[in-house]
Amino acid sequence: MASLVSHPDEVKVVSRRFGQGATNIDRYLELDGYKAVQKAFAMEPDAIINEVKNSGLRGRGGAGFSTGMKWSFVPKQSAKPKYVLCNGDESEPGTCKDRLIFEHDPHAVIEGVMIAALAVGSQTGYIYIRGEYRYLSIIMQKALADAYARGFLGKNIFGSGRDLDIYWHGGAGAYEVGEESALMESLEGKRGIPRIRPPFPAVVGLWGGPTVINNAETLASVPHIILGGAEWYAKVGTPKNGGTRLFCLSGNLEKPGVYELPMGYNLRKMIYEVGGGIPNGRELKAVVPGGSSTPVLLPEEIDISMDFDSVAKAGSMLGSGGVVVLDDTNCIVKFALRTMKFYRHESCGWCIPCREGTDWLEKTLTRFHAGGGLKKDIDNIQYLSENMLGRTFCPLGDAAAMPTIAFVKKFRKEFEDHLEGRPCPFERAGAVEQLPVLA
Amino acid sequence: MKFSDEFETRFTMMARHYPTKRSVLVPALLYAQDEIGYLSDEVIQEIARRLELTELDVRNVISYYSMLTTKPRGKYNVQVCTNIACMLRGGEELFAHCRKKLGIGHKQTTQDGRFTLEEVECIGACSWAPAIQVNYDFHENLTVEKLDKVLDGYQK
């Protein structure tokens, strides 16, 4: 099971029960568990929504949309049942935070779903966990069963006269299903092809009913907000970026791991202090700040506050909190290729630009990295990416295009160094072989 | 076509969780696959029948999800992540080592039917990279030496 790390700068909110045995429901209750939902019962739905709005909580899945706002879009009256759907289909490369939440604090997710359900007037919630996380689905199923056994779920929960059911649902391997409308398709037993929007899920979602979809970390944050108050939570972060978030530090670092830091924490500090800096005396070459789909940052660009707005201003995205650090032994062309290989493999294939663009780009980057590149390939890689950007059916196309554009723009010289049949200047012995192609 | 009692209990329970029959499809297929080893024609027919879907529809769904397969696999599916975070810490070397050690390539199975090797996309172990999954078990912070031990553990 994933090991835990810690750092003095951490502010433990979502992670405060990590390593505390909170999968056990009694232990969870000891650690203030299910207090928030009981508090929420005493609140008007609008008051819950306002509390979450005021906390500055923004979607932890990557898009960073105000959670309270999202909830407020759900119509009060609906002929069809309303649903709350927890997105635990974590699959953005560089991201491994929801995994820890499910592993250490499953009841927090359940409680978050419950509060969301109270806020929007839903009686059914689903917690979707990616298929690879089988052990987590076992933990979650146990947690749900325990919650039912205590009367926290099911009929007349907490004696409130309200009914609320929450079910676990499992995926079977598809990054695209992390996109919220594709997630609903998958839950409905279909291929994970995104839906045409509008209508948005808050209005027409699961089986046509209004549906709130939030990332697991987002929902796990909600009980803390309800208990600690919006003001407290907002203050932990920076303006418009309330609270903390789990940053997944990975790559060439001394101390990789998942750390809970306040929103707005400095990226340089995150790398050099929290993450322990670059090992083996190497230099920092680049940072992917928020999962594989976010544009790469150069060493001179890392003095930034890690909140949604500041990272956007720096030309990238806070994304899903996956901070991937590259030292100077790594080849950017290869990194770009591996990134593209992922998107080619995960493209659902629905729309032309993403389906064809990722395939074309992966082929070109493969040839290019293997020494078969032509000067015009560099422009073509950029041309293709720019023509995918903003024109695909869902954000996956953007996720493939954005980092690629950044790689070419920021490391053009390194691309040029691969030209004229020169071997990759960074290759470790024997590594320039044709990468196996995932079928 | 007969599934285990455990599968049946789970299937019946899960089916009650949704307003439509087919919603149970994806997890049900994965559990069926865990039990049978792969999604055989028989499994597809049975699931299609139960959920009132066409076999085509079930196949359409199966082929979409990378964990689902209609071809038999080895007893242990060794899934080596080579995505960015693992790659930066030696994921590709692990995969190359597996190929050499097991004598098979991507999505191939050893003659004795014990191992299938698969290069997979991010398995959510980025902070503990490089990592592999054998069936559903994670093995993290690996080196070639540690990997040998892991694989040897499955030899027994």
Next chain:
Amino acid sequence: MPDVTLTVDGKKLTAPAGTLLIEACKSAGIEIPSFCYYPNLSLQGACRMCLVKIEKMPKLQTACTTVVTEGMIVTSDNEEVRQARKSMVELLLGNHPLDCPVCDAGGECELQDMTFSYGAAESKYMEAKNHKDEQQWSPVVFFDRPRCILCYRCVRVCGEGMDVWALGVQNRGVSSIIAPNKEDHLECEECGMCIDICPVGALTSGAYRYKTRPWEMKHVGTICTHCGDGCKTTLGVRRSDSGMEIVRGDNRDKSGINNDFLCIKGRYAFDFAHHPDRLMQPLIRKNGKLTPANWEEAFELIGKRFAEIRDHDGMIGVVGSSRITNEEAYLLSKFARVVLKTNNVDHHRTADFPALAAALSGKPDSTATMREVYDAPAILLIGNNPTDQHPLLAWQIRNNVRLHRSRLYLINSQTIKLGRQAAGFTQIPAGTEGKVAAYLAGDDAAVEAIITEKNSRETWNALREKLRGEQKLVIIFGSEIRGNDVAVLVKFGSGVHGAKFVCLADYANSRGAADMGLYPDLLPGYHRVADTGKFHDEWTSIPATTGLTLPEMVDAAKASKLKALYVVGANPIGRLGLDPFLFSKTFVVVQEMFLTETAFMADVVLPAANAYEKSGTFTNTCGDLQILKKAGEVTGTKSDFEMIVRIADAMGFDVHKLVPFGAGERTDMGQSRGAQSGEADRHAVWLEARGLEPKMSPLEPTAILDEIQRLVPGYDFSRINLLAGNDQHTTLANSGPGAIQKPELIVPANDNLFSSGTLGRYSKALHSVMESRTQQTSEVAAD
């Protein structure tokens, strides 16, 4: 819905609220390109070709999924938009095989057109293309994956349009592939709509592929010769040794009553025309053997014998066809009465139109058109299985339910596929359709016969109440309802506001044969032979007594009373399973395409042209009149029209009295203006351009159309509209009194999707599909 005003490219448009932007633009003449968008199929937003700039939106938007809103400002064509479209084409061409020179779709390919429009001429792609081998999915459907652009039109038309759901999408990303329902082959209705709707050459027709290039064909939009629905089919015609060969059938011309629809028969089953067994010259029985002869010899012999028998008061029988044109049926009806002087006229009846005419007499607007079946708010279908027997009707019903939420009430003794669309399906014991009609019409006692375990008296009562409460109900009935039951059903319908009827008959011109009076007791327009009236005035001498029905002619032959039998496009021996030697003492003349069981026993066989080889009109089962355009031509054959006239002539009859050529409305070939060079040609061009035909010849069927229009009630349609290719509805409201005849005279054809009487027997395409099915079944059985 209120209209919305928007601006597209500086042009102010109004469109009803709820309109898709792409449609609003289309109606204003602004074309937005698309691959995946297809009217009346679900929205995809997949091809991204229809991206447009909408003010206040940061990204380009798909016009196919955007609903117009008040004040919306749209730019459909600027640098950004053009570049977006160009790049989509470039991306598609990356993995596209570019085998356009041999591709069936070359020249009529939307990807080619789009590449041309957006100038994606420079090839940036340098990688190896993904390849997959071509697959044969059925005898008539081939799939070439590399050409596929994944627009999902085929998947949707098969599923949503046809309710067959035989195509799916498998894998994901660049490996995505269209997949057939049986892994490596299709098990479906073989309608071929997936091929028609494919914008590229990914799905191709087994009947056509690699035969020719689209621009080498002439495309003729004519009416299908198979079932009674009257689909327009576009025949691709090419010159061949024997005249004009039909090489392709499809649905390019969407102006027909079938819009997008065409079934396997309309698409592939034109091939009987080129069957090697096709009769190419007249045959005369000499020394007991059918021997090739020339036309003059044949006509002379027939003329002589018919005249002799008639003049010696010998009994002559005439059997017409449900696949000859209205003009031919009318002519045959007239020829029998006027030239042969007999009322012994009949045809293979598959529906009771005389009873319907009798019931609807004096009731205007009481028959529904095929188009109305697609729009009606409610439909009652009693009997029949349209999916098999009336594929277009089934399509209209199905898509009316899907797109307009029409309520379909189904009453049938079998579970039929349309049940899936039905708001209510009521199963009845076989043969109780008449009782249903009686109960609906108010005979409460009739319910006893139709109460089943599932359907109680209360169920029936509730159904009747519901039906009575409907408006504009279209009541469709199969041949199960006949004789007096028709009147009973009409009585019920008269109580439903705006109800209309459709009576289902099985052949392409069954309705026309009935309307044109191929009956022993009825003249064209359901006028009784016994009455006097305009026909008696015009035709002058009509025998006063009712003639013999087909079974009665058979009896007469058995009694050696029938001296001559003139069979035009029918096969009574084969159909009715008669003793082949039954007519051995009868002088039998058969006009046929093939040596059928009847032709085989004939004294003279005349090789006939089929409906694709002649002009004229057909009336479909609903009463929709449509024009046939001559597509193919096989040397050595003649139209039935010409043969009837030639026989009359050979009998010494003044053909002017049979075919009023040179009279009435007519067109002028220009000869009257002398032999100025080029004059006649220019005039011919003028005629051709207007779809008019010369009527200076007694052999031209248009010559008799004037008379039909003048004398047959309900056929007073607009000639211009007809010639323009539009369907014209004929009505029974003013027809003659009709008749209630013996119910057993109606014998359903019982064709299914893959059979079509004699034509089906000689269609390789239909055979290959049937064989592939038996093969699969036997393979399964052997397992």
